[in-house]
Amino acid sequence: MLNTLRRIVQDVNAAHDLQSALAIIVAEVRKAMNTEVCSVYLFDQDTNEYTLRATEGLKKSAIGIRLGRSEGLVGQVGLREEPINLEDAPSHPKYRYLEETGEAPFHAFLGVPIIHHRKILGVLVVQQRERRCFEESEESFLVTMSAQLAGVIAHAEATGAIKQDSYSQIGELKQAARFNGVAGAPGVAIGVAVAVLPPAYLSGVPDQTCEDIDAELVHFQHALESVRDDLRKTSAKLADHIRPEEQALFDVYLRMLDDNALGAEISDLIRQGQWAQGALRRVIDEHVRNFEMMEDPYLRERAVDVKDLGRRVLAYLQEQQTINIQYPDQTILVSEELTPVMLGEVAKEKLVGLVSVQGSGNSHVAILARAMGIPTVMGALDLPYTQLNGKQLIVDGNVGRVYLSPSDELRAYYQEVVDEEKLFIAGLESLKNLPCVSLDNCRIPLWVNTGLITDVMRSLDRGAEGVGLYRTEVPFMIRERFPSENEQQEIYRSQLEAFAPNPVTMRTLDIGGDKSLSYFPIKEDNPFLGWRGIRVTLDHPEIFLVQIRAMLKASAGLNNLRIMLPMISSVSEVDDALHLIHRAYGEVVNEGGNVVLPPIGVMIEVPAAVYQVSELARRVDFISIGSNDLTQYLLAVDRNNPRVAELYHSFHPAVLTALQAVVRDTHRVGKPVSICGEMAGDPVASLLLVAMGFDVLSMNATNLPKVKWLLRQISVSWAKELLQSVLKMDNPHLISSTIELALRKKGLGKIITPSKA
Structure with a gap:
């Protein structure tokens, strides 16, 4: 059955349209299960009806007949969302005989629902003349088949194919x-x-020996230099639009094509007698395969870069004209x-x-x-x-x-969304130099999250009062090696100077999970629960000490540095990190550095830290919540996974309860607490955060003017009343809609992003 299932799935995936796929399924399933009838009914959410879309065994003229949502056995399968296996279908009270189908002779009935992301898409049915229950293995096969079919139908529904009279032309859509x-x-x-589209396809290149190796090497070098020249031109074209730090990505590509990197490996194969195109395919395929096998999402992205470079070199080797x-x-x-x-x-x-x-x-x-x-x-x-x-x-x-x-x-x-957004943002310019003060005179500092040099001017232009999170891993990620202490010092100094005298909170190197370095690969089965954040740097004090020394030296004379430790899950990790920080501080002072020991804080990102906040706060100077990761870990949802992204919700009662507990326990110890991440930059969420008592909100610079505008329009006492009412609710969507309704009643509805409402 497994081989049969694989064959059917391959045939279905190769079908050029939905109707062809359905025809393959009913024919192949009927044959595989040795039954007399196999049919597919699709459910239409708009009409609330099932339509017979394909059948083998019933009258073909019946295709197109409709059943109500709860009508007949098909409707029952959909309502119950589980298989129905009957020895004698006509004797079932929900059975409905449809004369136009010609199904009178058939007694045995097995129907399974076709479900995609909790949504009923249709029902897959097999029928047989003799009275019998289908075997457990047959039922399992049909359930497995329906799960495969769900993806095909969901795709067709998304593209509008189900609504079309002609299934093959996307251009004839009747709806968006x-x-x-x-x-x-x-x-x-x-x-x-x-x-x-990619400039050339490496997979179609065959192995082939070359007679003139020297000529082939020259041919390859010409192609390589042509791609390098293209990259330099592209980099120059973007120079006015991106900062040097982002532009360094193109330097990474040039180094990958260097004569000591990919270029050297390909040249070696050519010298062994392989023609340039074949040598290129072998080397690129090997690197792509190695990257794609890695669990780490950032490393997997490098496979895309290698593939793209390989295709571009191949295009020149094949002397293809670039499509204009x-x-x-x-x-x-x-x-x-x-x-x-x-x-x-x-x-x-x-x-x-x-x-x-x-x-x-x-x-x-x-x-x-x-x-x-x-x-x-x-x-x-x-x-x-x-x-x-x-x-x-x-x-x-x-x-x-x-x-x-x-x-x-x-x-x-x-x-209208675009136009209103432009007008609204333009109207916020006047707020740049005004403090964020509520109607009842509560002062709320608004800081920004940065990582790229580009973020600095954007943040200052929007009136940022400090940096709540500087992602130090970004300079590491766009290089092909660890940056030296002097290089790091220069990068950190530019950030500290740009915001001085306002504080800049620098998070120590946070790699692992969804962030990794090509020159320091971390291969794990479950990287989000693995070796990441403080766990990596404590295991490699030589990396941690260099970074801390660079931060301290960069802060000389400015004294606006704050150091923050990521991914803390135990008190001992903080103790070990503090020991290394004091050691680095002593080394810098002994070298004659005129620096002061900066405030040190801890990021609360994992559930374990939520329950240790009091002990953690006693050891450090401040607490900061990383809302993105904390929400992700509390809900066990990878928000970058489209299949489960809808389950990620900052207003989940568990998330709100955890946030409130962290604020309460931190303040009891007499320490300040901030929050950084997407939640802090969501104007609607900022109401709840201010009501909870967060001392600082840190966000993307783009959202800062909106948050400031809203918080200047409300009183914190009103926000606290709103918080108490939503904390009694058990549904994140209800909480969200309640807050939005409250804002609309106050005439503040324009702050709600229309596409999210």
Whole structure:
């Protein structure tokens, strides 16, 4: 049965449209189970009806007949959301005979629901003349088959194929198709899709010997230099739009093509008699395979970079003419795997949005997109990107959603969102130099989260009063080696000087989980619960001490540094880290450094730390909550996974209870507590955080003006009343809608992101 299942799945995945896939399923399942009838009924949410879409064994003229949601045995399978296996179907009280199907002779009935993400999509049915219950193995087979079919139907539903009279033409959609992905960079873009395909396909290159090795080496070197030249031109084109730190990504690519890196490995194979194209394919495939096997998401992203470089070299080896792509105004770039090089080939003034089928919010493209302020959706797995060229798209980077061929109404709605956002942001300029003070005179400091040099000016332009989280791993991630102490000192100094005299909270190196270094690979089965954050740096004091020394030296004369320890799960980790920090401080002082020991704090990101806050707070100077990871760990939800991202909700009662407990226990010890992450930058959530008593909110610079505007319009006492009412609720969506309703009643509804409402 397993081999049969695999064969059917392969045939279904190869089908060119939904109807073909359904026809394959009913024919193959009927044959595999040796039954007389196999049928598929699809459920229409709009009409609340099932429609017979494909059958083998019933009359073909019956295709198209409809059943109500609770009608007949098919309706019962859907309502119960579990299989129904009957020896004699006509004797069941819910049985409904449909004369047009010709099913009178059939007694045995087995129906299983087709469910995708808790949503009923249809029912798969087999029937037989003889009276008997289908065996357990047969039922298991059909359940497995329906699970496979669910993905096919969900994709067809997303693309609008189910609603079409013609199933093969995406261009003839009668309604907007919606695709879910992962938010890569915030904002909304409306424009025209330009599908970018890889320049060449390595997989089709055969092995072949070459007679003139020297000529082949020259040919390869010419191709290599052509790609290097392309990369330099692209980097120069982006120079005015990104800071040197982001531009360093292109230096990474150039080093990968260096004669001592990939270039050397390929040249060695050519010298052994392999032609250049075959040598290129072998080396690229090996590196891609190694990267793709790694569990770490950031390392897996490097496979995309290697693949892209390999294809570009191959294009020159094959002497292909570069396709001259025309980029219209309002270009939305779409590809299976977007790369920074692709992004750099579009004029900045024409590029309004990005969509990638593969990738996550941690990819190089997502990093650049956030730096450049381009709305982006990553991981849109069901997107038929090859068929989108020239189509109208809406990219909702706030929630990770893409709309294909939107209706006039949907387009008008999102255009209004874009226009209102521009007007609203423009109106917030006047708040830049004003303090964040509530109507009842409560002062609320608003800080920013930074990581890229680009973030500095954007943060200062929006009136940031300090840095609640500087991600020191970013300079490590865009290099091919550990930065030296002097290099780190220079980077940290620029951050501290830019914000002086305001405080800058530098998180010590936080790698592992979804962040890793190509030159320091961490391969684990479960990286989010593995060797990451403080666990790595305590195991490698030589890395930790160098970083702390660089931070301390960078702070000389400024004295606005704060050091924060990530991923703390026990008191002993804090004790060990403090020992190393004091050691590094002593070394710097002994060298003649005029520095003061900065405040030291702990990040609360894992549930274990929530229950140790009092002990942790007694050992350090401040506590800060990392809302993204804490929510993720409390709910056991990977928010970068499109399949479960909807379960990630900051207003989950468990999250709110944990946040309140941390504030309470920290204040009891007499220490301040801040919060950084997406929750702090959500104006709606900021009401609850202020009501809980957080001393500082730290957020993305883009959201700071909105949060300041809202908090200046409310009283903290009102926010506390709102908090007490929502803490009695047990549903995050109800909590969210309650807060939004309260804001609308106060005339503050414009702060609610329309695409999230």
